[in-house]
Amino acid sequence: MMNQTILLKQRPVGKPTLSDFDFVNEESNVQPKEGEILLETTYISVDPYLRGRMSSAKSYVAPFEVGKPISSGIVAKVIASKNTDFKEGDYVSGLLAWKTKQISTGEGLNKIDPNKVPLSAYLGVVGMTGLTAYCGLTEIGKPKEGETLVVSGAAGAVGTIVGQIGKILGLRVIGIAGSDEKVDMLTSEFGYDEAINYKTTKNIKEAIEAAAPNGVDIYFDNVGGDISEAVLYNINHFARIIVCGAISVYNKTEPQKNETVQPFIVKNSALMQGFIVSNYASKFPEAIQQLATWIAEDKLKYTETIVDGFANTPQAFIDLLDGKNKGKMIVKA
Amino acid sequence: MMNQTILLKQRPVGKPTLSDFDFVNEESNVQPKEGEILLETTYISVDPYLRGRMSSAKSYVAPFEVGKPISSGIVAKVIASKNTDFKEGDYVSGLLAWKTKQISTGEGLNKIDPNKVPLSAYLGVVGMTGLTAYCGLTEIGKPKEGETLVVSGAAGAVGTIVGQIGKILGLRVIGIAGSDEKVDMLTSEFGYDEAINYKTTKNIKEAIEAAAPNGVDIYFDNVGGDISEAVLYNINHFARIIVCGAISVYNKTEPQKNETVQPFIVKNSALMQGFIVSNYASKFPEAIQQLATWIAEDKLKYTETIVDGFANTPQAFIDLLDGKNKGKMIVKA
Numbered sequence: 001m002m003n004q005t006i007l008l009k010q011r012p013v014g015k016p017t018l019s020d021f022d023f024v025n026e027e028s029n030v031q032p033k034e035g036e037i038l039l040e041t042t043y044i045s046v047d048p049y050l051r052g053r054m055s056s057a058k059s060y061v062a063p064f065e066v067g068k069p070i071s072s073g074i075v076a077k078v079i080a081s082k083n084t085d086f087k088e089g090d091y092v093s094g095l096l097a098w099k100t101k102q103i104s105t106g107e108g109l110n111k112i113d114p115n116k117v118p119l120s121a122y123l124g125v126v127g128m129t130g131l132t133a134y135c136g137l138t139e140i141g142k143p144k145e146g147e148t149l150v151v152s153g154a155a156g157a158v159g160t161i162v163g164q165i166g167k168i169l170g171l172r173v174i175g176i177a178g179s180d181e182k183v184d185m186l187t188s189e190f191g192y193d194e195a196i197n198y199k200t201t202k203n204i205k206e207a208i209e210a211a212a213p214n215g216v217d218i219y220f221d222n223v224g225g226d227i228s229e230a231v232l233y234n235i236n237h238f239a240r241i242i243v244c245g246a247i248s249v250y251n252k253t254e255p256q257k258n259e260t261v262q263p264f265i266v267k268n269s270a271l272m273q274g275f276i277v278s279n280y281a282s283k284f285p286e287a288i289q290q291l292a293t294w295i296a297e298d299k300l301k302y303t304e305t306i307v308d309g310f311a312n313t314p315q316a317f318i319d320l321l322d323g324k325n326k327g328k329m330i331v332k333a
Numbered sequence: 334m335m336n337q338t339i340l341l342k343q344r345p346v347g348k349p350t351l352s353d354f355d356f357v358n359e360e361s362n363v364q365p366k367e368g369e370i371l372l373e374t375t376y377i378s379v380d381p382y383l384r385g386r387m388s389s390a391k392s393y394v395a396p397f398e399v400g401k402p403i404s405s406g407i408v409a410k411v412i413a414s415k416n417t418d419f420k421e422g423d424y425v426s427g428l429l430a431w432k433t434k435q436i437s438t439g440e441g442l443n444k445i446d447p448n449k450v451p452l453s454a455y456l457g458v459v460g461m462t463g464l465t466a467y468c469g470l471t472e473i474g475k476p477k478e479g480e481t482l483v484v485s486g487a488a489g490a491v492g493t494i495v496g497q498i499g500k501i502l503g504l505r506v507i508g509i510a511g512s513d514e515k516v517d518m519l520t521s522e523f524g525y526d527e528a529i530n531y532k533t534t535k536n537i538k539e540a541i542e543a544a545a546p547n548g549v550d551i552y553f554d555n556v557g558g559d560i561s562e563a564v565l566y567n568i569n570h571f572a573r574i575i576v577c578g579a580i581s582v583y584n585k586t587e588p589q590k591n592e593t594v595q596p597f598i599v600k601n602s603a604l605m606q607g608f609i610v611s612n613y614a615s616k617f618p619e620a621i622q623q624l625a626t627w628i629a630e631d632k633l634k635y636t637e638t639i640v641d642g643f644a645n646t647p648q649a650f651i652d653l654l655d656g657k658n659k660g661k662m663i664v665k666a
Contacts, residue, residue, distance in 0.1 A: 243595050243598045246595035255593075256593045258594075260582050262558070266609075271606045272594075272604070273604045274597075274598035274600070
């Protein structure tokens, strides 16, 4: 059988391009040994954090190695098994390599039910994306009914879920996104009270002030940089700033500067906390249960941008960094 | 009797100067009415946060009004009383006006014991300064034995106490200050393991890296700005950044810029929290007890710069912002 692998050819400088990736096609007849399973990739998740792993800088996960396969969240089908925990036809999700087929011991993989929610949802709303939204908002944000929540990168995979959870929990929810189409989607489809197009708004600081007449109690920050600076001017005493990502900064080759944050933080007794979802692993069972219930009750909608074809994974990743997705960006292998 | 008052004449632009203050001398024969006490000022605390109150910007306490007296922490003697809670000769501490004599209802004032620790200490090591150090470090920093603590503004009133508490709690403690004299004092008098003179050190980032070979777990930030930026490069996963002040930024007339913080915060799952000491008022009894015990056991030393003469209060405040103090800056009226 043919097996295709996507490697990191070189570390991107600034914005990644297709030339930073390499493709290897090889004939492979590898079969699982005792305790192993053979997987065929079904869906691949592309995520902003992967950009960080493509750099050599120290971070919360080790950098990808040049010349080695990239890995991310993947849904795969078991096509051969010599592991009693898995049988042919099972579906699993987990952190796997960008390969059309691969061998695994099954360690770190979760068996998933294709009848409960669609398979792709396990990479999104009931996978890492939904858990990121839920755990960040509830564990760090500690929302109280009636408070005001601002979400940046609001039309992204995490952002659309954060806003909806905010509404379910009784918050006033304001989204910031980068096109009129996205902004319309936030208010018409995802229940955001207000949404701001940062690309066409002259003074974001004042736009936030107008949208949040009682000030900002919680800020779910996916972008960092200038937008977050504008939000800081509007935070309330004891505000909580949930730092989930900094997509506006990831592609910069020079260190980006913004207004010094300490005066805002100290004069408001504000909290700013960064996280990755695995910090809250002990909360996952409860969170998955809650997210699934809200989906069943039709309270939680999700949007996916599904790109067809394994070979398009690098382009899908580049498009994601350019904000071309709506909701969770997934490649169908 | 003559009574002297110091008023805010105009809001300082940038660094305060003597011309921003006004003095009023008036003959006053005012006597306490029923329920009131007449106070004579003994010691006046000057603090960096007062600069913020001299601006009109929204903050955690209301701005001072132009043409009205400035107020700060003061130790005063009761020289006449028509309030049964206080008798002539008692000493009190609390937030009072910059006046040599004043009438009070006694509300918000604490009676203090001049025999337990020296009177000036009630404005410092067992007053707001010591409580700020203790509550910030323990409540936000949550120190664990063996961790590394960096303190900026380390030779200041709060900083010298933070470092000593850090050592008592078993931390490796690194101070950053602005003169060789201060740096020597930190290691020789206050038990700091290492101290860095930011004015003579070319690369602060590397100096911190060298002084903190295991990285920085807790950063007690009194200054903000460039020094804090250098610390951010050295924080560990799950670092806690206690934002107590931002003295490097207070006098700037233009917004100051530094490297965008979100990437540092998110990749380290770090926490940054601002506070004022009154947020932890419920912890004060325990904290005062602990601080007094450590002083009695000779584990906690404190330094004061005492300036003589009520009329020198504005200059003492200006000198404080210029870093001319060692330890707590106090005026003896």
